[in-house]
Amino acid sequence: MSLLAVGSIAFDSIRTPFGEVEEILGGSATFFSITASWFTSVSVVAVVGEDFGEQHFRVFRERSIDTRGVEQVPGRTFRWKGEYKGDMNQALTLDTQLNVFEKFVPKIPPAYLDTQFLFLGNIVPVLQLNVRRAFPNLRACALDTMNYWIKGMPDQLAEVLATVEILLVNEGEARMLSNQYNLKKAAAAIQKLGPRVVIIKRGEYGATLFGANSIFTVPAYFLDEVRDPTGAGDTFAGGFMGHLARSGDLSDANLRRSVVYGAVMGSFAVEEFGVGRLLHLTPDEIESRYREIKQLTHFDA
Amino acid sequence: MSLLAVGSIAFDSIRTPFGEVEEILGGSATFFSITASWFTSVSVVAVVGEDFGEQHFRVFRERSIDTRGVEQVPGRTFRWKGEYKGDMNQALTLDTQLNVFEKFVPKIPPAYLDTQFLFLGNIVPVLQLNVRRAFPNLRACALDTMNYWIKGMPDQLAEVLATVEILLVNEGEARMLSNQYNLKKAAAAIQKLGPRVVIIKRGEYGATLFGANSIFTVPAYFLDEVRDPTGAGDTFAGGFMGHLARSGDLSDANLRRSVVYGAVMGSFAVEEFGVGRLLHLTPDEIESRYREIKQLTHFDA
Numbered sequence: 069m070s071l072l073a074v075g076s077i078a079f080d081s082i083r084t085p086f087g088e089v090e091e092i093l094g095g096s097a098t099f100f101s102i103t104a105s106w107f108t109s110v111s112v113v114a115v116v117g118e119d120f121g122e123q124h125f126r127v128f129r130e131r132s133i134d135t136r137g138v139e140q141v142p143g144r145t146f147r148w149k150g151e152y153k154g155d156m157n158q159a160l161t162l163d164t165q166l167n168v169f170e171k172f173v174p175k176i177p178p179a180y181l182d183t184q185f186l187f188l189g190n191i192v193p194v195l196q197l198n199v200r201r202a203f204p205n206l207r208a209c210a211l212d213t214m215n216y217w218i219k220g221m222p223d224q225l226a227e228v229l230a231t232v233e234i235l236l237v238n239e240g241e242a243r244m245l246s247n248q249y250n251l252k253k254a255a256a257a258i259q260k261l262g263p264r265v266v267i268i269k270r271g272e273y274g275a276t277l278f279g280a281n282s283i284f285t286v287p288a289y290f291l292d293e294v295r296d297p298t299g300a301g302d303t304f305a306g307g308f309m310g311h312l313a314r315s316g317d318l319s320d321a322n323l324r325r326s327v328v329y330g331a332v333m334g335s336f337a338v339e340e341f342g343v344g345r346l347l348h349l350t351p352d353e354i355e356s357r358y359r360e361i362k363q364l365t366h367f368d369a
Numbered sequence: 370m371s372l373l374a375v376g377s378i379a380f381d382s383i384r385t386p387f388g389e390v391e392e393i394l395g396g397s398a399t400f401f402s403i404t405a406s407w408f409t410s411v412s413v414v415a416v417v418g419e420d421f422g423e424q425h426f427r428v429f430r431e432r433s434i435d436t437r438g439v440e441q442v443p444g445r446t447f448r449w450k451g452e453y454k455g456d457m458n459q460a461l462t463l464d465t466q467l468n469v470f471e472k473f474v475p476k477i478p479p480a481y482l483d484t485q486f487l488f489l490g491n492i493v494p495v496l497q498l499n500v501r502r503a504f505p506n507l508r509a510c511a512l513d514t515m516n517y518w519i520k521g522m523p524d525q526l527a528e529v530l531a532t533v534e535i536l537l538v539n540e541g542e543a544r545m546l547s548n549q550y551n552l553k554k555a556a557a558a559i560q561k562l563g564p565r566v567v568i569i570k571r572g573e574y575g576a577t578l579f580g581a582n583s584i585f586t587v588p589a590y591f592l593d594e595v596r597d598p599t600g601a602g603d604t605f606a607g608g609f610m611g612h613l614a615r616s617g618d619l620s621d622a623n624l625r626r627s628v629v630y631g632a633v634m635g636s637f638a639v640e641e642f643g644v645g646r647l648l649h650l651t652p653d654e655i656e657s658r659y660r661e662i663k664q665l666t667h668f669d670a
Contacts, residue, residue: 155550249456252591273574276588285588285665287577290553324668364586365666367625 069207070182071313073100074113074174074199075189075302077120077138078146081163082341084156086295092342093127095146096189096212099299102346103306103333104187105131106354108314111180113137113199117145117168127347136177143168156297157271174199185313187305188232190214193224200231208318210234210309211263212301218244226261235263236305242268251276252283265323267308267330269301277327284324289335289361296341300334303346307333332357370508371483372614374401375414375475375500376490376603378421378439379447382464383642385457387596393643394428396447397490397513400600403647404607404634405488406432407655409615412481414438414500418446418469428648437478444469457598458572475500486614488606489533491515494525501532509619511535511610512564513602519545527562534619536564537606543569552577553584566624568609568631570602578628585625590636590662597642601635604647608634633658 073096080094097114104110111134116124120140128135146169149162174195181202186209188196193213200209211232217225218241225245229235235258243249246257255266255278266278272294274287308330315322332354339345374397381395398415405411412435417425421441429436447470450463475496482503487510489497494514501510512533518526519542526546530536536559544550547558556567556579567579573595575588609631616623633655640646 250593250595252593270574273571274586274588276591283591283665284668285575286668287575287586287588290577290584292551292553294551321669328668359670362668362670364584365668367585367587367629367663367666368622369660369663 069108069184069313069316071104071108071110071185071187071309072113072137072180072183073097073104073110073187073189073306074196075100075187075191076146076169076172077112077114077116078148078169080298080342081147081149082296082298083151084296084341085153086293087341089341091147093124094148094299094342096299096302099302099337099343099346100187100189100306100309101128101133102131102343103303103337104310104313105133106333106349106351107307107310107329110134110310111137111183113174113176113180115139115141115168115172117141117143120145127343131347134180137175137180139175141168145169150298152297156294159298176202184316185309186210187309188212188228189302190217193217193221193228197224197228197231200228207316208233208312210236210305212236212305213241215241215244229258230262232263234265234267236267236269236301236308238269238271238301242266252278267327269304271300274331275304275327277323279320279323282320284327286328286331286361287364288331289357289364291335291339294338297338298342300337303337304330304334307331328358328361329354331361370409370485370614370617372405372409372411372486372488372610373414373438373481373484374398374405374411374488374490374607375497376401376488376492377447377470377473378413378415378417379449379470381599381643382448382450383597383599384452385597385642386454387594388642390642392448394425395449395600395643397600397603400603400638400644400647401488401490401607401610402429402434403432403644404604404638405611405614406434407634407650407652408608408611408630411435411611412438412484414475414477414481416440416442416469416473418442418444421446428644432648435481438476438481440476442469451599453598457595460599477503485617486610487511488610489513489529490603491518494518494522494529498525498529498532501529508617509534509613511537511606513537513606514542516542516545530559531563533564535566535568537568537570537602537609539570539572539602543567553579568628570605575632576605576628578624580621580624583621585628587629587632587662588665589632590658590665592636592640595639598639599643601638604638605631605635608632629659629662630655632662
């Protein structure tokens, strides 16, 4: 089934202990859609500037991603510059230039209106709500957000939370949103705000799915080298929603499989800078890593 | 098969956001042996002072733990006072009185010499080595240690590491010992020092087993309330070694099951202060929580 992502497209400049890159393709909609394109047909709503060239659009089109919703407007594309030091657990933002992203108002092409699955990347909650309302008959909508909106726009965020089926947040965001340290209690409190499924991303420790009557935890795949953590969360979301949309199955068993695909794709994302690894995958590599995570977690009852 | 623990017996005074207790029974040998007693017959080598009364010995005997190796000497028993604040992830030591533990030299009763499985709790490495050498025909020996010895006595520690099959450490200790941040590389480096099995305890995130050709991760069970983290590591070790000794099976599949029993018992330990919960369990509760962890991690291949 079809999947739509709304979010950012950016040029990222990144330094990690493994190297440095300048103005490579990034942004939540980029990581999400390239990842999900390994599972199902994906379309994107985002905004770019005049500096976004044909070679950049081609990256999406070569993954068969529908970019009719990527609006090109006068000005420069969103730019982010960051550094990861030491254990690389935290990004240090060196520079943010919102540019055309500052006035982004998502416009949904009519051809997208039969979308069944929707991912609302991390943008201002009122825009997420407007997009959500354009799709009254979705199978499922997943939302990402961040501390900045949780703290700064709690009422707007509450309004959009009440309309989504799935929330994807990290541990710190879950705790801030719920005012609970204990993750089980945090998830229960968030479920009362709307989303019946809460997925808490735990970085190098994996992710935990809190469903209606079920908790499921997947560890992160153990890599020899993590070169660039940028986009890991959106990549996780892309694997999760990609498999969910491909299967069209919202059962607990399939939500679990979807979370594992999220972990699989997240592990590929961090192996190289930007979307480098995500563009050069094979379905066999994806399935093989899925089986490796099965092996990593299996024990006899 | 029989299991012997060498470690500390202490009186702990503990404050957490959930309450405060004074001079309750604690110490690595205490948590380990009471936990392992749910799986197999256990004996203990430790030292206590004159203030260690018949009521304290009775706690061990009521769990059928052989205390002939618990030496009582003039002076006071080891005392530790600590506090956990906020998220309770770190113990703040308020007072340590080694007392009789300062001059502890483990003495192995002859009746213990047919022991098949040995747990060397966190004591000075040279004493661990002496105990290890008293058992030339063990099935398996597991070692615990800490930053203090890793930093302060690396050569002594290397000597004992070369003689053990299993090392149990937390993430920080694994990284310090190996000088590697990446856990997979850290475990591989530690395996070169001796132990073919390295178990890295990850607190609220569970634990990871690095075997000869296999990695296995188990998450921590999600509790509504963590009241007192004291002894969780030794309790994990007690569940792990308890099941390993009970089964006498060192296969990869059974090492995995043993790690899950470690996680099961660790989750009980933190539900109440000290050994409170560990004394009042049923085999059904243990098996039921094992199945819950299976459910927490299961997904279809």
